[in-house]
Amino acid sequence: MRLSAELLAFQGRLGHQFRKPDLLTRAVTHASIGTATRPDNQRLEFLGDRVLGLVMAEALLAADPGAREGQLAPRFNALVRKETCAAVAREIGLGDVLKLGRSEMLTGGRRKEALLGDAMEAVIASVYQDAGFEAARALVLRLWGDRIARVEPDARDAKTALQEWAQARAMPPPAYEEAGRSGPDHAPMFTVRVTLANGASAEAAAGSKRVAEQAAARMLLERMEGAGL
Structure with missing residues (x-):
């Protein structure tokens, strides 16, 4: 499968060259347009949530070796919550390349917080399945940037x-x-x-x-x- 010009541009913004381009196509395909022959991103979202969680848990432990679990948990939640994933998605223009059904298009799906957050998790999973955990970790750490260092010590929502x-x-x-x-x-x-x-x-x-x-x-x-x- 060859990527469209839009997805090639997004791939450049993402900073990962896909060996299996169909993974990226699936990651940006919302359930509102998915079919038996065009799988949506829900399964990738499920996996990406877990990959993101592991990367953030490792990063937080490394950033503060003396922190207790009760201190780390709210910071972790702040970094993996849908709002944070959606903010990262906006920074890389993920909404512009989402494949949506007509109803989602008409109701502003490209800007919806939950939809963007889910798609961001799916993209993380697509990189993980394309190139392994190290590639996914490098991607997450680069895209989340200094959010990890800036997370509030008491980051309860x-x-x-x-x-x-x-x-x-x-x-x-x-x-x-x-x-x-x-x-x-x-x-x-x-x-x-x-x-x-x-x-x-x-x-x-x-x-x-x-x-x-x-x-x-x-x-x-x-x-x-x-x-x-």
Whole structure:
């Protein structure tokens, strides 16, 4: 199989020359357009998630030999979460070469956080299957760059941190609800409200519910801690 001009350009941005080009084609093929004769990237995504996890676990251990598991776990989660994978995908223009079905095209699939993150994991797996673990590790470390060195010592995501704050005060978990939605179908904007049992709440808007929830949780946590509660 020969790669299209678009995928050849992407291969250059990725920095890996595929010996088996069909692996890259599969990695960028979303389930919305996959068929029996044109496999989608879901199985590669499953594998890539594990390859990424191993690379990051090794990198974090090497970066901080004295860190305990409880310190490493939130840093690990910050580096492998979908938002981080999607950010890396945007940096290399992965969204531009995704093969999507019509429905995903019309709803802005090339910009969707979860879709980009999944495809990034599939690309990692395609390199792993094409050239082995060392090639995949080199790719991940290069693409993630200084994110590993810059990860916060306490890198818990905001929702986890807010839930732990509430639990420490014998409160039930925070409640999240969609407070509004605006914008066109291909680029929606979600407003999410998070509320604590004490009545405190915060709202935030983003292009995905997941990101909006994180932003609202961060806002409320900062407000509570700022008030000394």
